[in-house]
Amino acid sequence: MDDFLIYSGYIILLFNLFLYLFSFSRKGKVNIFFISYLAFLVLVQFSMEVMFHMGKNNLFFTNVYFIGQMVVLGLFYYSILKSESQKKFVLWSLSLALLVLIIQYIFDHTQFLKFNLLEITITSLLVVIFGLLHFYNMLTDKKEYYYFTIGVVFYLLTSTVLFLVGNLTIGLTEELKLMSWRLNAFFIIIYYLIILLEWKVSFMPKKKININ
Amino acid sequence: MTASPVYEKEIVAIILYTSCFFMIVAVFLIVFFYFSRKKIIQKEVEKKDLEIQYQREQIHAVIATQEEERRRIAQDLHDDISSKLNIVSLNSHLLTSPNLTEAETKEITDNIIGLTTKALENSRKIAHNLLPPVFEKFGLNAAIEELCEEFESSKSVKIYYKNEIDFDDNEIDRHLHVFRILQELMNNSLRHGKSSEIWITFKKSEGVNICNYEDNGIGFDSKNEANQKGLGMKNIDSRISFLNGTIEINSEINNGIAIVFTF
Structure with missing residues (x-):
């Protein structure tokens, strides 16, 4: 059951990356940072899987994941936001967050080997806020990465809590420990499916030859 | 504990x-x-x-x-x-x-x-x-026929008029707008378009009356906003909005005009 959830997540993610790469190479319409984000997700998941099979602690990859996600998605929203003040806001908040996290790691680098609460909060918050900014712009303009933004906001709001209690689950028994991660794997699948929906709505080639 | x-x-x-x-x-x-x-x-x-x-x-x-x-x-x-x-x-x-x-x-x-x-x-x-007396006595169809005859007799233009609608005499107020629109369009076709042939057809489709109007005049660039702001066009626009209808104007330079409006 667990493996099924996790691996179907991987498969959908890979499928997404493939589809977006296909659209990107065909028309070049897909945002480069969006592709980078998908590639980054694949890379993180793959490395974590490999480390797991090698029997090593792969927990520090969640930190890489959170920081990388914030940076890549921050750049992504930076590139699609319209007004100068919003762009400035994204750049400044990104730099500030990175600065805060670097300072934290300088003073306490043991944080890197567990769920870093400050980091999870800041990175998720920023991405949600960028998403809200984009929503605000989309109120009157045409919809662009609409479903993806819904997915990001939805997934980050739910998963952040799961990650925040992550350190607690380490001390729990096997049965309960996996509970929250099963939930997370389920949300990830929904998230990736929303990304798939985004591709279908925005990038699927319109002219289709009917093969019947 | x-x-x-x-x-x-x-x-x-x-x-x-x-x-x-x-x-x-x-x-x-x-x-x-x-x-x-x-x-x-x-x-x-x-x-x-x-x-x-x-x-x-x-x-x-x-x-x-x-x-x-x-x-x-x-x-x-x-x-x-x-x-x-x-x-x-x-x-x-x-x-x-x-x-x-x-x-x-x-x-x-x-x-x-x-x-x-x-x-x-x-x-x-x-x-x-x-106000042509024919219009009040015999309705829109007869009035347009007469209008076509007048245009054909006095000016060098051929008009092909076809009507598939049985107009209701109770709606004569609405028909007057249609009549005026056609009058304006025909005047424009001759005065500005220098047309020699005009086609007018009335059809009814799914309960909506549709009028097709075409000519072979010099036309205009319908993508150019300035061409749609003339007094005559504005007049037609307001008449169409009186009729709760829609209008679509297609034209290219040297290709005549094609207008479809509903009422």
Whole structure:
């Protein structure tokens, strides 16, 4: 059951990356940072899987994941936001967050080997806020990465809590420990499916030859 | 049972961070809603402003057309009737002068009779131009047929008119708008388009009356906004909006025009 959830997540993610790469190479319409984000997700998941099979602690990859996600998605929203003040806001908040996290790691680098609460909060918050900014712009303009933004906001709001209690689950028994991660794997699948929906709505080639 | 201090600290930290996270998200959501509302209201106001401006333009067009019509009627009355009645009046005065021979009296009365006949004819023509009697008596179809005949007889143009609708006489007010639109379009086709052939068809599809109008004139660039802002076009626009219909104008330079409107 667990493996099924996790691996179907991987498969959908890979499928997404493939589809977006296909659209990107065909028309070049897909945002480069969006592709980078998908590639980054694949890379993180793959490395974590490999480390797991090698029997090593792969927990520090969640930190890489959170920081990388914030940076890549921050750049992504930076590139699609319209007004100068919003762009400035994204750049400044990104730099500030990175600065805060670097300072934290300088003073306490043991944080890197567990769920870093400050980091999870800041990175998720920023991405949600960028998403809200984009929503605000989309109120009157045409919809662009609409479903993806819904997915990001939805997934980050739910998963952040799961990650925040992550350190607690380490001390729990096997049965309960996996509970929250099963939930997370389920949300990830929904998230990736929303990304798939985004591709279908925005990038699927319109002219289709009917093969019947 | 006592939990270890490290564990307790961890729980407190988690609770703090979680509540912080949701608090900030909530604040941003509220700010988001506030600004969204503002933005939507602003858009709404802009839309209303546009509507008002459009209505203002329509009213302007209506008044301008009214003035133009008045000027035209005044000119017609002055040129065709007043001038003739003037001469009639002069001739009548002549009749009162003494010592007129029989022949002179006859000439003057002939003159008067001829002029009054002409003035009468002209006044009938002016009235006819304002509202063709055929329209009121026999309805839209007959009026358009007559209009086509008039255009064909006086100007070098061939009109192909086809009607598949049985017009309801109770809707004569609405039909007058359709008639005026066609009149305007045909005038435009001749005056500006230099057309030699015009096609008019009426059809009914799914309960909606559709009129197709085409000509082979010089046309205009329908993508150019400036071409759609003329007085005549504005007039047609406001008539269409009276009829709760739609209009679509397609034209290319040297390719005639094609207009479809519903009513």
